[in-house]
Amino acid sequence: MNFFLVLLILAVVIIFLSIVVVNQGTVAVITVFGKYQRIMTPGLNFKIPFVEFIFKRISIQNRSVELEFQAITTDQANVNFKAMLVFAVLNQEEESIKNVAFKFMDEKSLMQALIRTIEGSIRSFVATKRQAEILSLRSEIVHHVKDQIDNLLETWGYHLIDLQLNDIAFDEAIMRSMAQVVASSNLKAAAENEGQALLITKTKSAEAEGNAIKISAEAEKTAAQLRGQGVALFREEVAKGMAESAKVMNEANLDASLILFSMWTEAVKHFAEQGKGNVIFLDGSTEGMEKTMKQLMAVQQLKDIGPKSK
Template identity: 25%
Template sequence: MNPTIIVGVIIVVIIFLGIFTVKQQSAVVVQRFGKFNSIRQSGLNFKIPVVDKIAGVVNLRIQQLDVLIETKTKDNVFVKLKVSVQFKVIQDRVYDAFYKLEYPHDQITSYVFDVVRAEVPKLILDDVFERKDNIAVAVKAELNEAMTTYGYDIINTLITDIDPDIQVKNAMNRINAADREKVAAEYEAEASRIRIVAKAKAEAESKRLQGQGIADQRREIAQGLVESVDVLNKVGINSQEASALIVVTQHYDTLQSVGGETNSNLILLPNSPSVATDMLTNMVASFAASSKVKDMMETPNIALAKKGGYKQQNNDNEDDLN
């Protein structure tokens, strides 16, 4: 075989073995005889075959590590927290990230455990929910201080989940439900009070209007009776006869209205013509008795008044004699 061809083949193989590419957002650590030689960035690169060796590839993209931690709060409630840590390798410190720290995920997890278990026991369960951002900030500050030495930059830390014990969650749900029922009961009571007040006002207004209507009705009836008596007096009927006639007329008008009702629960009294006369007689007797009682009550007062006047006159006479 032609030596030139052999040399050409060897050169092609060497070139082929020495050429390599690095992906975007990645860095390659090249060692020469087991010792660090260089860091190659993305693109087409060349190394000496057999002499140079790719030791590893470092990812420069942002990565996320989820850490699940169980700890206890100040009020002795066990709670599980899920902490998401977003980090990346600093581009100009790939050497430190590759050689100083063998297991970065384990290191980050240890720091997260340490900070969370130092912060959460200071807080009660309700404050853990309210101040989860403060816990995340404390975790980030601690991680930044520790991981920068190893060439890592902590982008952000998030408390993505807080999960108390199942019994605690059930108790919290019952408390929340009881509070909502209390508020609902207060609103229902207020609505009931408003309905009762409105109903009472409506009934009061109805009674007032009803009373006013009855008063107006009686006033008109009285006015009608006066006019009726005046008309009967003008045709020669005295007041007693006119009253009897009006009572009898109203009596039979009442019977007629009762008879016209289809559904009536009224009790019918005797309706003979003598009933009206008896009613009138009773009314006249009542008026006479009332007048007599009034006269008897006024007589002593008149006597006392006269007696007092007599004594006053005697005293005046005695004063004149003196």
């Protein structure tokens, strides 16, 4: 009876040791006396007790790690990077799982190699670029890293899913100088815009002023012409009136100088009435009047000679 009990207990232990449960998202690598044997997939599996052993359980889920490091540009500027790396096992094929299981001694060694490889790839790219170019090359840096390490990661059994450069920053002194450059560029652009606006304003103002002067000159020219025409017509009418008056006086056997005397007295009267308190000096002597009359008569004679010459 005791023998059967021992056999039963031994059978239960063997069955217990034979059952292997592999969780979803992982695979188990089985070895026989230290040599690779096979892979267990998720679910219920069985192994030979005391012969087959679980060497390692490998997660096939996506994994992420944060990176923080520094690189130097070709013009000796320090660039600080903060990045996030997303990677996973290449696939569930046997060769890929074997690489993941046996390429590295432990998880720490894998992560150290992976991180240093990513950092080295980014540093080699940044070393060929100038400080001013770096901020605009995020996507180019990511593509460069993927091109450089994809084949290497495949030999390890992994592949790079994504690399995000969350932050690219320069040293504080460089950031201040870059800010000053941007500020000075903005000030320069603002000054140029203000200068252009002032130039346009001045140009428009000068054009408006020139047009106003031109219009005023044209108006003054027209007014002067009209004034000249008015004076000429006035003089012509005065001459005609004097001629008619002189003709009538001659027909009546009267001295035509009476007309001049009448005009003289009318002029003096007009000056007195319209002077508005202004002082007007006239030569009121007989000689002055006679001199004025002679001048007027000379004008009349010139007027009379004109039609005769025609």
